[in-house]
Amino acid sequence: MNRSTPLMFGALALASLALAACHGDRTDKPPHQFLPDMDDSPKWKNQGKSEFFADGRTMRPAVPGTVAFGRWDIDPKAAEGQAWAVSFMDERANLLREDDAFYRGTDAAGKYVARIPITVDAGLLRRGEERFNIYCAACHGYAGDGAGMVGQRWTAPPPSFHDPKYSDPREPDQKGTDGFIFFTALNGVPGPEGHVTPADDSDTVMRKLAALKMPSYKHALSARDAWAVVAHIRVLQETQRGTLSDAPADKRAALEAAKAKLPPAPESGAAPKGTP
Numbered sequence: 001m002n003r004s005t006p007l008m009f010g011a012l013a014l015a016s017l018a019l020a021a022c023h024g025d026r027t028d029k030p031p032h033q034f035l036p037d038m039d040d041s042p043k044w045k046n047q048g049k050s051e052f053f054a055d056g057r058t059m060r061p062a063v064p065g066t067v068a069f070g071r072w073d074i075d076p077k078a079a080e081g082q083a084w085a086v087s088f089m090d091e092r093a094n095l096l097r098e099d100d101a102f103y104r105g106t107d108a109a110g111k112y113v114a115r116i117p118i119t120v121d122a123g124l125l126r127r128g129e130e131r132f133n134i135y136c137a138a139c140h141g142y143a144g145d146g147a148g149m150v151g152q153r154w155t156a157p158p159p160s161f162h163d164p165k166y167s168d169p170r171e172p173d174q175k176g177t178d179g180f181i182f183f184t185a186l187n188g189v190p191g192p193e194g195h196v197t198p199a200d201d202s203d204t205v206m207r208k209l210a211a212l213k214m215p216s217y218k219h220a221l222s223a224r225d226a227w228a229v230v231a232h233i234r235v236l237q238e239t240q241r242g243t244l245s246d247a248p249a250d251k252r253a254a255l256e257a258a259k260a261k262l263p264p265a266p267e268s269g270a271a272p273k274g275t276p
């Protein structure tokens with residue numbers, strides 16, 4: 001045992017006392033900060049001010065000439081049959097959302113596309129029916145006639161999709177185009193002051209939101225889902241317009257038999273029934 005041993009024991013005993021004192025204790029005093037710059041590290045927010053950069057902005061503009069990830073043009077002809085190139089171009093298109101028709105429902109000139117830009121098959125129709133019944137039917141009704149339970153009590157009356165202006169793509173206001181319905185599904189219908197823009201202050205945002213006629217469904221529907229909903233609305237319209245001769249010949253007899261069993265049609269002019 002040398003002379004420093006008792007000192008060491010003393011220090012250890014003190015240290016363990018100090019630690020024991022921390023354990024489970026409650027105190028109103030501010031905690032000790034041994035490394036304050038790690039507890040409270042400086043933080044910059046995207047839109048915040050910076051003293052460091054000459055332009056005063058924390059968020060840095062892209063360096064001139066920067067190329068976004070994946071922004072590399074591959075000649076689609078050269079890519080044909082090359083799996084890696086096809087998936088690369090797919091990934092790129094999704095990342096940069098460059099396909100206006102698919103993501104925005106518009107063509108290069110900014111006009112709504114007349115027709116759904118993806119293949120409409122049974123799977124898409126099923127998806128569209130399901131999404132429509134979840135997100136749109138409450139107001140627009142399961143039959144698309146505007147008589148949904150919420151719609152009947154909503155601040156603005158939802159229109160019926162059987163109004164011919166929602167099916168003729170040549171209507172001057174473009175409301176009959178697939179692109180318009182797609183756009184409306186994703187963006188809703190704003191009030192008299194229009195859509196919310198990034199330049200709006202919080203009062204304006206609240207005012208615009210309070211006045212909106214139809215909420216946007218961007219948070220709930222992917223672009224593909226929104227096209228599926230458009231396809232289902234087209235199906236609903238067809239159910240009201242179609243005649244027996246539109247059905248395949250081998251299905252007509254069964255349809256006639258089903259029709260014969262239906263209760264008589266309600267008197268015209270009767271109030272629309274609430275949808276189930």
Ligand code: HEC
Binds near residue numbers: 137150156
């Ligand atoms: C909360 C009720 C509500 C829901 C849910 C709703 N809508 Fe609407 N929608 C409305 C109202 C109200 C209007 C009429 C707005 C107006 O007065 O211009 C409307 C109008 C529309 C129009 C026509 C817009 C125009 O300018 O003519 C389309 C198309 C439409 N909705 C599609 C949809 C689709 C698709 C969904 C589901 C994704 C949906 N809506 C869900 C209430 C709703």
